[in-house]
Amino acid sequence: MNRKGRILLVLALVAVVGMAFRVSWNALRDIAGAVGADGTAAMLYPFVVDGLMALALVATLVLVGRDRSFALKVLGTYTGASLVLNYVHGLVPELHGRGVDWGRLADWDPANWALVLLATSLPVGSIYFGSDLVAKVLHHRPAPIPTEGANAEESTNTEMIRSTADQPQSAPAPVVVTRLTVPDPAPVTLGKSTLPGKPLPALTPPTKPVPVESGTPRPIPAESTRPRRATGRVPEAAKSTRPKRTPEQLLAEARAATADWPDAQITAEGIRRTVHTSPANARTLRDTILAERAAAAEAVA
Structure with a gap:
């Protein structure tokens, strides 16, 4: 009307x-x-x-x-x-x-x-x-009725203050993963075995392929323009008091520690914790000790 x-x-x-x-x-x-x-x-x-x-x-x-x-x-x-x-x-x-x-x-x-x-x-x-x-x-206070202009303005303000993470965006392009082969490091010779005809294997860490994302730039450390100051000599108190052991000394300590161990108990982790060496050296020591026990069992038989 x-x-x-x-x-x-x-x-x-x-x-x-x-x-x-x-x-x-x-x-x-x-x-x-x-x-x-x-x-x-x-x-x-x-x-x-x-x-x-x-x-x-x-x-x-x-x-x-x-x-x-x-x-x-x-x-x-x-x-x-x-x-x-x-x-x-x-x-x-x-x-x-x-x-x-x-x-x-x-x-x-x-x-x-x-x-x-x-x-x-x-x-x-x-x-x-x-x-x-x-x-x-x-004393009656009626509820305000939103108008079309007020709704449009509120919607515009909401869109303006919304964070960038909430904005709609397209799906990222698929990432192609390639494999980069790292060259084998130079083998570290532990020394000659005491058993005849049984050379001691070299301590060579396993090589694993490193995945590299195609198209993704690798981070490059920024070069600082500030001159590096001399740190001086390391004080004697900060240096390790334990002398560096040779492969022969490691093998001798491992033999003495595992002399009364059964074959099932001789593991790389057990040897590493006992003689305090690296995992690679521990695996080499485990293989050497097991090989010596196998040769000794064949000689007795």
Whole structure:
């Protein structure tokens, strides 16, 4: 509906409500006069009842949750009270000309007491409930409704502050791995075996291929322009006090340490821990000792 149609609808509603209030105003004015109100109070009495109904209706359109339920209860209560008083006004013709006695709205006493209580308590209820509804409406904070422009701006800000790692990126190219063969180092001769015809194998560390990623530059240490200062001679206290052993001395220590070991216990790791040597030398010593024991067993047999 366009704006003009909405304005016409509101104006029609105001006209209908105004005419209905005028009809109800006549009945409520006569009721107020019957319960003891003077001329001015009787004219204002309809505004107390029907006016609070209009206020409660507006509150139901603004409030939410429990406050809205409370406003609906007030609206329903005062609507029912106005309906009852208008109904009594139609049943008692004497009220039209104010020929009824004060405080007499019905012939049956219990009904009369209830009607008088209802008519006299509505102004007090209007003060209490009206003040409460106005306070609730004034303290109500509606939730903000995001607009399309605000959403677009928020999305733009989020995109700008997002880290580089979160940005979408294409999958990296596959890495081709090639093998680079390292040349064999020069063999280290341990020495001649004490057994005839059994040369001692050379201590040669195993050669393993080193994988190199194709297309990936190898890091090159940066050259420093600062001159290196002389560190001086290493103090004697920092040098190792243990003399460097020859291959023959290593073999002799390994023979003495494993003299009472069974063949199953002679391993490279056990020899390395016992004589404190490198893994390569330990493997060579293990092979040599096992070979000597095998030759000695054949000679005895």
